[in-house]
Amino acid sequence: MDPRLVPARDMVRPPGKAGAAGARFPLGLGERGVHELAEAAYGDMPALTGFALAAAKPRKGAILWVTQAAFAAAHGQVLPHGAVGYPAGRAPLLIVRPRKLVEALWTIEEGLRSSAVGLVIADVEGADFTATRRLALASGRHGTPLVLLMPHDREGATAASSRWRIGARPSAPNRFDPHAPGRARWQAVLERSREAPWLAGHVFDLDYDDETLSLTVVSGMAAGQAAPRAPGGADGERAPPRLAAV
Amino acid sequence: MPEIVSEDIDREADQRALAALAGWMVRYSPRVALDGIDGLMLETSGCDHLFGGEAAMAAQLSETLDREGIGHAIGLAGTPGAASALARGMGGSGPHMLAEGMEREGLADLCVSALRLSPEAETLLRRFGLTRIGQLYGVDRKALSRRFQSRDMADAVVLRLDQALGLRTEPLDPLRPAPAFSARLPCPEPLGATEGVSDGLRQLTEMLCAQLSTFGQGARAFAFHAFRSDGTVSGVEVSAARPVREPKHILRLFRERIDRIDPGFGIDLLLLEARRTGPMATSAVALSGDLAATDTDLAALSALADRINARLGEGATRIIRPAESHIPERAAREAAFAGDLPDVPAPCVLAGPRPLRLLARPEPLEVLASVPDGPPVRFVWRRVARRVVRADGPERIAPEWWRSLGPVPDAPAGGGMTRKWLSPKLDKRADAALIEASRRRLEEAERGEPVRNLPRARDYYRIEDEAGRRYWVFRRGLYDDGRGGPPEWFVHGLFA
Incomplete structure (x- = not known):
């Protein structure tokens, strides 16, 4: 493995407690509880989708994918042929496209209560504190994780365990063809977290390899520009790792 | 007579009223068919005992129709033709009944017009002096058909006669398929409240599920009818993804829709039908997840899908x-x-590679700068100009030629085929358009113009813009492929 790439797990420890069991990287995303992913700018919905499918590892059951009809028209529908390259993309997929937000929230809650569903992913235009609290309670009671993919104007209070803001980044250099896009890269900013509040505001630069299905934290990518067409330059001037065990 | 007002007959309204009446008649028999434009046919086999025999059933039917002010005549016999002839030919509201096997004697004195014949056939028969059905029994069939102008008309007369006498079968064409299982709950007092309806539904569901489990069956659709005492019916229907017979689950599906039942002036009969029945897969649930063949509990997933469909509409999942x-x-x-x-x-x-999200339909994009036979360098999509930094491709996906073997929509067919040929009596403008179209088609054929509407090959590229967004774009068509104008570009998907 490239020495600059650090596995994304086991990275995060609370400050001052070097030996303490810290939170593992996606902070329970797609494993338990409700997590929000928001677009950094309009058009980052595919990056959100990729991050959700790469970080979540459903243990059993199908994925219930709830997409509000307007979202499906704007950002398309998840494609199983493309999702097989992600750990969560191999689970059977049940798609529901409600028109209204109320219907979408109702569908999400029904899905959380079903024993056949291992993960609920929802593209919704927004959800207020009460709605997220309700979903968090349902998720906690039935042990089914929920990932909400939300538009870039998502702000305000939430009862979700974390909110991430995800943006697309220029892809990793392609070893076989310098002119072709390489591995997908995203920048994930942890805006708020209940599990690891000391990490709020932290920036994770992520690199996803769809051959080994591994999500890794890349250091230095965001500090310097990734100049993919000049392979010599980018490699030399990488900034020191921004994220290290403190 | 100035006080007489005349109105045109409204056949459509009549048809609607008859269909509504047929829906209400389901309370007497599940198999109800329309009989012409003014009749209904009910198959009473197996239903009459619910009302205390055929005579009591017919009397009750007559009484109910009288109460609603619907003029009627009831006939009851062993064949549909005989029953119809009784109702139409005996006069009075009846009920006229004929025992099984007595059709020949019972119908002999009736007028031939009771046989559901065309007016022409009736006129002809009257001219021959054949006015009673009984007179037709003795007539030689060959002689009869020789007297009619057309063979079809003679066949129709013979067919109707044979159907009435039961020599030929006449299958009913019910408006709705008869359910395999159903449960009914007559209410001694008309129900006026929704609570009573849901209470009745619970009883019915338990009865129906007991029936289903006796036969080892489940159903994929359930229809619930509430018959109001004023002769109208309201109903709701739910469906399941796989056969079910769990009362709790069925009631939960109905819960979203039961409000649509309007008690009106009171409901006096509740009916629950099981449709689309099939054997239940009654396998034991694996105790450990490792023992299960698949790790998705299909029964639980179907139950979830049913609930979502009941709320959001059929086919929402x-x-x-x-x-x-x-x-x-x-x-x-x-x-x-x-x-x-x-x-x-x-x-x-x-x-x-395939994108993670596929757009519902390819969206056209405007290419600002491109290289021949390569991906675009700059393009506008959704009103934002983007510069391509990296690109990969092309992956050529050729059209499926076997799908375009049918007639090409613009091919020289139609037009001339549907019209006889030029005729001075037809309007001249249409002729001129026809001539013009034919001339243009001939010219195109001579010049070797490209045939339109043939599918074109697509060249897919994976491209990345400055912001790191990755798109799946394709160029439809090639230069000089002879299948239309210059190639067009589309965005078809988005990579993560």
């Missing part, structure tokens, strides 16, 4: 079924969830 095709939108076809899950598509090594 979708799955994507992979199909054998190279065209991306055909390879991932959406279908309603029907109790089974498709296999996960194997990552194909021969095809190129």
Whole structure:
């Protein structure tokens, strides 16, 4: 493995407690509880989708994918042929496209209560504190994780365990063809977290390899520009790792 | 007579009223068919005992219709033709009844017009002096058909006669398929409140599920009818992805819709029908997840899908079924969830990478700068100009030629075929247009103009812009492929 790439797990420890069991990287995303992913700018919905499918590892059951009809028209529908390259993309997929937000929230809650569903992913235009609290309670009671993919104007209070803001980044250099896009890269900013509040505001630069299905934290990518067409330059001037065990 | 007002007969309204009456008649028999434009046919086999025999049933039917002020005549016999002849030929509201096997004697004195014949056939028969049905019995069939002008008309008369006498069968064409299982709950006092209705529904569901489990069956659809005492009916229907017979689950599906039942002036009969029945898969649930063949509990998933469908409408839950095709939108076809899950598509090594999100339909993009036979350098999509930094491709997906073997929509067919030929009596403008179209087609054929509407090859590229967004774009068509104008560009999907 490239020495600059650090596995994304086991990275995060609370400050001052070097030996303490810290939170593992996606902070329970797609494993338990409700997590929000928001677009950094309009058009980052595919990056959100990729991050959700790469970080979540459903243990059993199908994925219930709830997409509000307007979202499906704007950002398309998840494609199983493309999702097989992600750990969560191999689970059977049940798609529901409600028109209204109320219907979408109702569908999400029904899905959380079903024993056949291992993960609920929802593209919704927004959800207020009460709605997220309700979903968090349902998720906690039935042990089914929920990932909400939300538009870039998502702000305000939430009862979700974390909110991430995800943006697309220029892809990793392609070893076989310098002119072709390489591995997908995203920048994930942890805006708020209940599990690891000391990490709020932290920036994770992520690199996803769809051959080994591994999500890794890349250091230095965001500090310097990734100049993919000049392979010599980018490699030399990488900034020191921004994220290290403190 | 100035006080007489005349109005045209409204056949459509009559048809609607008759259909509504037929829906209400389901309370007497599940098999109700329309008989012409003014009659209803009920199959009473197996139903009459619920009302205390045929005579009591007919009397009750007559009484109810009288109460609603609907003029009627009732006939009851062993064959549909005989019953219809009794109702139409005996006069008075009846009920006129004929025992099984007595058709020949019972119908002999009736007028031939009771046989549901065309007016021409009736006129002809009257001219021959054949006015009673009994007179037809003795007539030689060959002689009869020789007297009619056309063979069809003679056949029609013989057919109706044979049907009435039971020599030929006459299958009913019921308005709704008869349910395999049903449960009914007559109410001694008309129900006026929704609570009573849901209480009745609970009893009915338990009765029906007991019936279903006796036969080892489950049903995929349930229809609930509430018959009001004023002769109208309101109903709701729910469906399931796979056969079910769990009362709790069925009641939960109905819970979303039961409000649509309007008690009106009171409901005096509740009826629950099971439709689309099939054997239940009654396998024991694996105790450990490791023992299960699949790790998705299909029964629980179907139950979830049923609840969502009951709330959001039929077919709200979708799955994507992979199909054998190279065209991306055909390879991932959406279908309603029907109790089974498709296999996960194997990552194909021969095809190129596939995007994570596929747009509902390819969106055209405006190319600002391009290189010949290469991806665009700058393009506008959704009103934002983007510069391509890196690109990969092309992956050529050729059209499926076997799909375009049919007639090309613009081909020289139609037009001339539907019209006889030029005729001075027809309007001249249409002729001029026809001549013009034929001339243009001939000219195009001579010049070797490209044939339109043939599918064109697509060259797919994976491109990345400055912001790091990755798109799946394609160029439809090639220069000089003889299938239309210059190539067009589209965005078809988005990579993560």
